Every structure is written in structure tokens, then in C-alpha cells.
Amino acid sequence: MRVRERRPGEPVRDETAATELSIDCAVRARTTVVTVRGTVEGRREQLADALEAARLIRDSGPIVIDLSGVGRLGSDAMLCVALAVREAERAGRKVTVRL
Numbered sequence: 001m002r003v004r005e006r007r008p009g010e011p012v013r014d015e016t017a018a019t020e021l022s023i024d025c026a027v028r029a030r031t032t033v034v035t036v037r038g039t040v041e042g043r044r045e046q047l048a049d050a051l052e053a054a055r056l057i058r059d060s061g062p063i064v065i066d067l068s069g070v071g072r073l074g075s076d077a078m079l080c081v082a083l084a085v086r087e088a089e090r091a092g093r094k095v096t097v098r099l
Contacts, residue, residue: 022069023050030061037069040077047077051084055091062094073099 021038023046034054040047054063065081067073085095 021046023047025050025054025057027058030058031064032058032061033064033066035066035069038071040070041072041074042076044076044080048080048084051080055084055088055093059091060093062096063088064096064098066098068098 021040021043022036024033024035026033026035032054034050036047036050051065054065065084067081070077081097085097088095
């Protein structure tokens with residue numbers, strides 16, 4: 001981490017908050033649960049990989065995508081989730097998205 005002195009009048013920024021992202025993928029009973037927390041802005045590839053992994057962990061059963069821990073969901077992330085939902089539903093899987 002780079003540290004520098006703040007100039008007078010310059011806003012205080014927490015640079016670590018903007019970079020934190022946590023994605024957890026687990027199977028609970030027959031359901032695959034993807035829990036996303038933090039900032040997804042600019043991290044579409046990581047989100048897409050996690051959603052694809054959730055689909056591949058089990059080839060059947062419902063999928064829950066929990067985005068309740070995401071601060072702001074930009075258009076890139078929404079598109080990524082929509083595409084993942086479409087792919088899973090094509091495979092005959094029920095998908096629930098929690099916001």
C-alpha cells in the first residue's frame with residue numbers, strides 16, 4: 001500500500017474500500033449459493049467466473065445469487081448476472097437473485 005501525505009482541503013479517501021471484493025460459493029443441501037460482498041465495479045470478469053463456477057459445481061439443483069452485500073450494482077455487473085441467470089435457466093435450473 002502506498003502512503004502519502006494528504007494536502008490541505010483534499011478529501012479523505014479510503015482506497016482499500018473500493019478494492020475489496022469477496023465471493024463465496026457453497027453447496028447447502030441441494031442448492032448452490034453464491035454470496036457476493038463488496039465492490040463489483042470493474043470486476044465483471046471475477047463475478048462472471050464465480051457465477052460460472054457455481055453453475056459447474058453441481059449440474060443440477062437451484063442456484064441462489066446473493067448480492068445483498070454489494071454496495072452498488074453497476075450495469076456491467078447486472079448484465080453479468082442476467083447472462084448467468086439465462087445460462088442456468090437454459091440448463092433447467094431455478095435461479096434466485098437476492099438484492
